Amino acid sequence: MFHADTAAKLNNIPIASWVTGTVRKMNQKGTHSKAHWNETWLDTYFELGGKSKESGAKPCPKAAAYGLWLFGYLCEGKRPFYNIWTADRDNLRLGKNKNAAYAAIAVELLTQGAPSQIGKLWPMVQAEYAKRTGHSPAGSEQGEIRLVAGLFQDRQIVVS
Numbered sequence: 001m002f003h004a005d006t007a008a009k010l011n012n013i014p015i016a017s018w019v020t021g022t023v024r025k026m027n028q029k030g031t032h033s034k035a036h037w038n039e040t041w042l043d044t045y046f047e048l049g050g051k052s053k054e055s056g057a058k059p060c061p062k063a064a065a066y067g068l069w070l071f072g073y074l075c076e077g078k079r080p081f082y083n084i085w086t087a088d089r090d091n092l093r094l095g096k097n098k099n100a101a102y103a104a105i106a107v108e109l110l111t112q113g114a115p116s117q118i119g120k121l122w123p124m125v126q127a128e129y130a131k132r133t134g135h136s137p138a139g140s141e142q143g144e145i146r147l148v149a150g151l152f153q154d155r156q157i158v159v160s
Contacts, residue, residue: 008150010143011055013048015150019065020076021048026069027078037066060099064144067100068151073107075156098129099144102137105129106148111159116149 007014021044022037029036038057045056068074072081084104105128106121114124122145126137151157 008146008153010061010146010150011045011050011052011058013045013050015147016154016156017048018044019069019074019147019151020156022065023069023074023076023078027076032070032079034066037069038062041065058143061143061147063097063099064103064147067097068103068107068148068157071100071104073104073158074151075158077158081158098138099142101129101133102144103148105132106145107152107157110148110152110157116153118145118149121145121149 007016009015010018018041022041025040025044026032026037029040041062042053042056050056067084069077069079070082071084072079084101102125105125109121109124109128110116114121118141122141125145129135129137148157
């Protein structure tokens with residue numbers, strides 16, 4: 001398990017606490033609605049000491065975490081695993097976006113032994129995203145890779 005004082009942080013909030021807190025509440029609600037996720041994500045941020053709505057509502061890490069949960073990549077997610085690249089149309093509509101794709105690629109790379117340093121991992125994710133989709137990735141990392149690296153470090157990612 002992780003310790004809040006040494007855990008990876010995003011916007012000064014321990015990543016694993018933020019994500020798992022959101023996941024637990026979503027599981028209790030029994031919904032996979034993105035609107036509920038967004039609301040629960042922000043509520044959890046404030047409960048953990050977050051101060052700024054702008055920081056807590058940043059879309060890239062929020063969307064990456066939602067995709068990881070929706071597709072079953074999180075240990076506490078209690079959701080079946082779906083390969084993000086072959087998931088059915090309804091799941092794709094709900095959760096497959098660039099941020100979820102970046103997160104899934106980062107998980108794959110980390111489980112294959114890629115370095116967890118953001119400056120090394122992000123270019124690898126960009127290259128793999130371009131290769132798989134034929135589309136240009138974002139030019140800069142906006143928190144989604146930091147989120148994955150933190151969850152991986154804290155053993156919150158399902159490793160098959």
